[in-house]
Amino acid sequence: MSMYASFDDLMAVPAADQYEQYALPSGKLVKIRPLTRAEHLWIGKGTEDADEIEARMISKALIEPTLTLDQAKKWQKAAASADVSAITDKIRDLSGFGQGADKRGLRAV
DSSP, X not given: OOSSOOHHHHHSSOGGGOOEEEEOTTSOEEEEOOOOHHHHHHHTTTOOOHHHHHHHHHHHHEEETBOOHHHHHHHHXXXXXXXXXXXXXXXXXXXXXXXXXXXTTOOOO
16 A cells, blocks of 8 residues: 555545535625645636736635635725625635635645
8 A cells, every 4th residue: 555645545535525614704604615736726827906807816715605706806995894804815725825824734845
């Protein structure tokens, strides 16, 4: 038995299955998941516009309710800043690229 993961092991728990319920500062409950690596790369592709990047992130990671990119942009404009900031911070943390993302489990090779 190999101590290394197989391809099937790596594919066993996709990002869509790693969701978490999250209460926004407004008290509204949502369900979010981490971004896949491909989504992480896509959110910044072809733009340096922070609003666009944020809306792309929300449209991919928010799974309950689901939002299209246009809906995410409308929500950005209408929602309390605390809610939008909180959800994007949580998505970054779940995805492993937040400012305070936990790196303790990583080992140097």
